[in-house]
Amino acid sequence: MSSTLTVPQAQAALDAHTRKLIKWHFSPETGCDYWLKWAKQAGWDPRKEITCFADIAKKFPHFDDDVLRTEQPERFVPKAYAKRPYNVFETGGTTGMPKQRVGWDDYKTDYEEYSNHYGPNFFPKGNWLMVGPTGPRRLRLAVEHLANYRGDSCYFVDLDPRFVKRLIASGDTAMARRYQEHVIDQAATILRHRKIVNMFTTPRLLENLAERMSLVKAGLKGVFVGGTTMTPQYVRFVVEEVLENKINFAPTYGNTLMGLAISRKLTKADNYSLTYYAPQPRATLRIVNPDNPSELVPYNEYGRVELTTMTKEFFVPRFLERDEAIRRPPCAEFPWDGVGDVRPFQSLTKTIIEGVY
Amino acid sequence: MSTIHIPVLRFGTAYRSLDVIRFTVGERTIEVSVANSGLIRRDLPKLSASLAALREIPAETLVGYMEKAAELYLHGHLPWGDGPELQSPDDYVAALSQLTGLPYSLGRGNMAKVHAAMSNIRKVLDGLTRGLSLDIFDTGVVDQDGLAVNFFPQTNSLGVLLPSNSPGVNSLWLPALAMKIPVVLKPGREDPLTPFRLIQAMIAAGFPREAFGFFPTTHDGGDTILYGTGRAVAFGNDTTLKKYAPYRHIQVHGSGRSKILIGDDYADDWANHLDPIVHAISANGGRSCINCSSVLIGKNRDALADALARKLAAIEPLPRDHPDAILSGFANPKMAKGIDERLEEFLRTPGAVDLTAKYRQGPRLVEVHGQTFLRPTLIVCDDLDHPLANTEYGFPFASVLQVPQAKMLDVIGESLVVSAFTKDADWSADLMTSTNIERLNLGPYSTMRVQWEQPHEGNLFEFLYRRRALQGDLAAV
Numbered sequence: 136m137s138s139t140l141t142v143p144q145a146q147a148a149l150d151a152h153t154r155k156l157i158k159w160h161f162s163p164e165t166g167c168d169y170w171l172k173w174a175k176q177a178g179w180d181p182r183k184e185i186t187c188f189a190d191i192a193k194k195f196p197h198f199d200d201d202v203l204r205t206e207q208p209e210r211f212v213p214k215a216y217a218k219r220p221y222n223v224f225e226t227g228g229t230t231g232m233p234k235q236r237v238g239w240d241d242y243k244t245d246y247e248e249y250s251n252h253y254g255p256n257f258f259p260k261g262n263w264l265m266v267g268p269t270g271p272r273r274l275r276l277a278v279e280h281l282a283n284y285r286g287d288s289c290y291f292v293d294l295d296p297r298f299v300k301r302l303i304a305s306g307d308t309a310m311a312r313r314y315q316e317h318v319i320d321q322a323a324t325i326l327r328h329r330k331i332v333n334m335f336t337t338p339r340l341l342e343n344l345a346e347r348m349s350l351v352k353a354g355l356k357g358v359f360v361g362g363t364t365m366t367p368q369y370v371r372f373v374v375e376e377v378l379e380n381k382i383n384f385a386p387t388y389g390n391t392l393m394g395l396a397i398s399r400k401l402t403k404a405d406n407y408s409l410t411y412y413a414p415q416p417r418a419t420l421r422i423v424n425p426d427n428p429s430e431l432v433p434y435n436e437y438g439r440v441e442l443t444t445m446t447k448e449f450f451v452p453r454f455l456e457r458d459e460a461i462r463r464p465p466c467a468e469f470p471w472d473g474v475g476d477v478r479p480f481q482s483l484t485k486t487i488i489e490g491v492y
Numbered sequence: 493m494s495t496i497h498i499p500v501l502r503f504g505t506a507y508r509s510l511d512v513i514r515f516t517v518g519e520r521t522i523e524v525s526v527a528n529s530g531l532i533r534r535d536l537p538k539l540s541a542s543l544a545a546l547r548e549i550p551a552e553t554l555v556g557y558m559e560k561a562a563e564l565y566l567h568g569h570l571p572w573g574d575g576p577e578l579q580s581p582d583d584y585v586a587a588l589s590q591l592t593g594l595p596y597s598l599g600r601g602n603m604a605k606v607h608a609a610m611s612n613i614r615k616v617l618d619g620l621t622r623g624l625s626l627d628i629f630d631t632g633v634v635d636q637d638g639l640a641v642n643f644f645p646q647t648n649s650l651g652v653l654l655p656s657n658s659p660g661v662n663s664l665w666l667p668a669l670a671m672k673i674p675v676v677l678k679p680g681r682e683d684p685l686t687p688f689r690l691i692q693a694m695i696a697a698g699f700p701r702e703a704f705g706f707f708p709t710t711h712d713g714g715d716t717i718l719y720g721t722g723r724a725v726a727f728g729n730d731t732t733l734k735k736y737a738p739y740r741h742i743q744v745h746g747s748g749r750s751k752i753l754i755g756d757d758y759a760d761d762w763a764n765h766l767d768p769i770v771h772a773i774s775a776n777g778g779r780s781c782i783n784c785s786s787v788l789i790g791k792n793r794d795a796l797a798d799a800l801a802r803k804l805a806a807i808e809p810l811p812r813d814h815p816d817a818i819l820s821g822f823a824n825p826k827m828a829k830g831i832d833e834r835l836e837e838f839l840r841t842p843g844a845v846d847l848t849a850k851y852r853q854g855p856r857l858v859e860v861h862g863q864t865f866l867r868p869t870l871i872v873c874d875d876l877d878h879p880l881a882n883t884e885y886g887f888p889f890a891s892v893l894q895v896p897q898a899k900m901l902d903v904i905g906e907s908l909v910v911s912a913f914t915k916d917a918d919w920s921a922d923l924m925t926s927t928n929i930e931r932l933n934l935g936p937y938s939t940m941r942v943q944w945e946q947p948h949e950g951n952l953f954e955f956l957y958r959r960r961a962l963q964g965d966l967a968a969v
Contacts, residue, residue: 306735312719342530346530366511368509368528372528372530372531376531377534
């Protein structure tokens, strides 16, 4: 969420958070089996050698998220949480054995912070509708918690991104389109028959829904989206035409490992170019040189997105996302680096199945 | 340096996108706005208004507009984009050459071809409707020999995904407007200029702006046009054909694989008919689907191939503004390199020889006059199954095979144009009933021959309109 700190103060807070969380994850009394054994094998004690956030980039290798597929989730349960049953959350569109992370309250914290960032006028009081991947995903509980946290309730329409991905990969575009219509049919039905004020969905589903009806006339006041690339032209299209310049629009960038990054409020100077800010210090995004990920790219240049998540529930150091983005400077609301115009990594040089939902 | 902006045309409204493709053409930068697919989907419902705008105008008037537009396209100074700057025909030809590699001579040749398609619109419509009066587009009913004949539009639009290889291909969608069917165009990436100039000419001539959707867009946007219009045309290869095969409303113009079949009655006289064969292989830089890519003859294969190779090898790359230029440069040099490598790889398969290699002045792939060219290539093939026997590339390329006349129709496969050099009545009858031939020229003619009264790859009128039985009291219609 937004911060009142200055840039140096935010950096100091991040360093302090780093020391605290490293101590937590690498102490036998509180840490999890996976990281404690990792430190033993690595032959160094992070508690002694990590004194600030910059040390993470110097000392830790990039997190290989495949371990979330190959290792049992129990290995990631911090001792401090051993007595509490956990939620298992899976990543979005992966096919085959899914990547899973454990969680307890992180999603609530993330979405409460998110909610606090937006005032009551942005998402006015009333029912919510989520149209998107539910199932084993964190997002489903998170959006419902967001609604509940604001004193509201939420309706759901599910979309299975794994099925869509399979259809597209097999070239069955006709079935993919029919499935998409099936999802939109359900969402349109709810919008017509229930009093919905706010909605979470993906950009693609949002525009499909708006092809069926005027979202303004349907009574929507606030829309929160996440999921796929949004170029400035796409954002402009959504704001001007899909939302008719009348519905509040909150684009986010996030995933199961990070939580969600909030987009800076658009100004005329942005020309619809989005910049997201991670929920620092709980998660930090850096834009690194793809050929030498230990170095940051200069401001306003594209690089690969690197995520470090440090909460009491979960530790992910230096995970290289499958995205690239422009490194943007801190701003008044967020005194740390932002990531702009996110798109799939190397999307200009290879074909990527994206925007499946 | 001035900047030209070519907007998206949203059925009457010009739109500047934040996504643009930039080209540098001489002293100008050309920015082409790119539409996202959602934007196109939101616009398609406007087609009912586009249709209504065209319906209000009598077909006779629209045909007149088309004839006027033909002159404006060929001679007029028309808007470059959404700014005040005007584009002369010379500006257009020069910019087209920069973007597509087409030499000025072929650019002008294509202009003449498109102009002819427009100025001959009456003949074109006459050919497509088999002589129905233009009233058919106004009232839907005409009297033909005492019989009320009723046709009605099957669609509210024609979507077209245009290629960039040859501007002449735009002549395909033009008649739709005279038939009162709005168009939704996705220009080829390297040639947004031609459809935009045509649209400007047609608007200046009187066509309503609402009749034109012009959407430079992505593959996703292209699919949106194909799936969102009632009738659509796409150009591509065998993969494109396969992808859209389940959709009956999408007509795919795939590889042409056009051929010349030399009958036994011409096989000893081949030397007197080399020119139409060379023309069929090399005209328009070998870029058209109606360029000949295989020549089949029952005997004298080697002598014919050698003579063709000599003539083709003599065609050299020339500067883009040279009046005799026949070869086109490749807008994307990597594509030329890829084709050259592929040909060399296939030539390693026994049974094929590049006969032009020994006659041309240097390698096939050449960088000269500031462009990358592929010199004409003639392959003599022993085997019908050789990978070079029945294929085509976007430059003057052909194979020559010796096949007995009696077997030719069994082996040609789907061929867009076949020129059969024969006067043999029995064989002509066989050719006439072949289901593999889309356009048949009987006699020693180039495959590039166009007759405006004849349809090109399917009848556009029958694609857009359907006949209906109409009976009873017709006084009101």
